[in-house]
Amino acid sequence: MVPSRRKVLGWAAAALAGAAPGARPPRWARLRARLSGALLLPGDDGYDTARLPYNSLYDHHLPAAVARCARPEDVQHCLEEARRSGVRVAARSGGHSYAAHSTPHEGLVVDLAPMSRVEVRPDGTIAVGAGARLRDIYAALTAAGRCLPLGNCPSVGISGLTLGGGFNWLERTFGLTCDRLRSARVVTADGRLLTASPDREPDLFWALRGGGGGNFGVVTSFEFATVPAPELLTVFRVRFPAGAAADVLGAWQPWGAAVPEAVSSTCVVLPDGSVDLTGCAVAPAAALRAEVARLLADVGARAPLEDAEVDYPTAIGVMSVDQLPRDAFRGSSRIADRSWTDPAAVAGTLRGREGVLLIANALGGAVDRPSPTDTAYPHRGAVTSLQPFAQVGALPAERVTREVDEVQRELARLVGTGTYVNYLDPLQEDWAATAYRHNLPRLRRVARRYDPDRVLLFPQSVQAGTR
DSSP states (O other): OOOOHHHHHHHHHHHHHTSOTTOOOOOHHHHHHHOSSOEEOTTSTTHHHHTOOSBGGGTTOOOSEEEEOOSHHHHHHHHHHHHHHOOOEEEESSOOOTTOTTSOTTSEEEEOTTOOOEEEOTTSEEEEETTOBHHHHHHHHHHHTEEOOOOSOTTSBHHHHHHTOOOOTTHHHHOOGGGGEEEEEEEOTTSOEEEESSSSSHHHHHHHTTSOTTSSOEEEEEEEEOEEOOSOEEEEEEEEOTTOHHHHHHHHHHHHHHSOTTEEEEEEEOTTSOEEEEEEESSOHHHHHHHHHHHHHHHTOOOOEEEEEEOHHHHHHHHSOOOOOOBOEEEOOEEESSOOSOHHHHHHTTTTOTTOEEEEEEOOGGGGSSOTTTSSOOOTTOOEEEEEEEEOTTSOHHHHHHHHHHHHHHHHHHTOOBOOGGGOOTTOTTHHHHHHGGGHHHHHHHHHHHOTTOOSOOTTSTTTTOO
């Protein structure tokens, strides 16, 4: 059957919808010939798996190509092709971007997964390929008896975690992941391979520590400073009953900020008002129990403390989330710059929203050692990070999206408007100003310097909306 003219025009319009003005179709054959890794196009074996982001809510994203980059030269070839053809391009490490910005629809995915080598050096530094997952890095660290503050999801990629700042389960003791960064190898939009460090490309190095992934170039490797692995840690958990959330949040926030830096903690608030408090202390159990006893007295609720003294490898296993399958979810973020005056209202943001959780992390401690302008991460001095989060599950995606958005809007009124860039929410209209705050003008200057042609552009990039 011959397709109608209307249908042919519709196909053509759909094909051009994602292209930049004046863009030419990318010459995939030329790129494929230059790559040391594979280039996967629609219809190729492996494409249907390689194209998928972690958040299955965005499985409708269909990249034009996925380039499996095994060396920095492959990244250079990809960015050269993107400049020539005008195709959208984004780097992907773990693929956990909340809004799937690392899997651009009708764009080129620079897949860094093959660049995953991890080496702990005799001087205590660790060299990490940009495609390494946290599970790979933890394995190398424990074998060498070293520690680097990292997140608790084993499949997250090191690049996104570091470039956005790097919240982690030891942050009050050892700071953010980006605070341990010593240098990075970066392919800029014009194809140069640079080393960014305090002494070489210092503006770029500053921007890479909290300025967000995909804004200033494609990092191909990192070097971090590590510390000796703690010999003893105490992991702990307290479960509070339904209806306790207001009392727990009211007591926990000042407690979480006042305890010694050795203690990091997270509260997960459920819609029924129950609270799951978990954490880790680089301290013996007796010291931790004394601190938790003060909290329980302030809460005024009976709740048993579960704790255990463990070594560092065991703590990693306890604090890490089980390897979860890909799932559809919505997440958002607010940073509390000040102590909240109405914890009941904070807890009440979940009322009637059965699928939404509120994940609150205590900040302060080592997180606040740098100043708010020492790195691109701007929220030094903030009290708490709050993350409304919901898995879609059997609920309509539209409902989950609406409810998460409603919670983050209410939180902005109650606790402050800060946003953590690694939890970017496409519905947050104020994301640029609240994620980067006073550092936004400098970040935009750095982005224009290293990407004047705006090759690395996506809906929530530093340069989005600027000319």
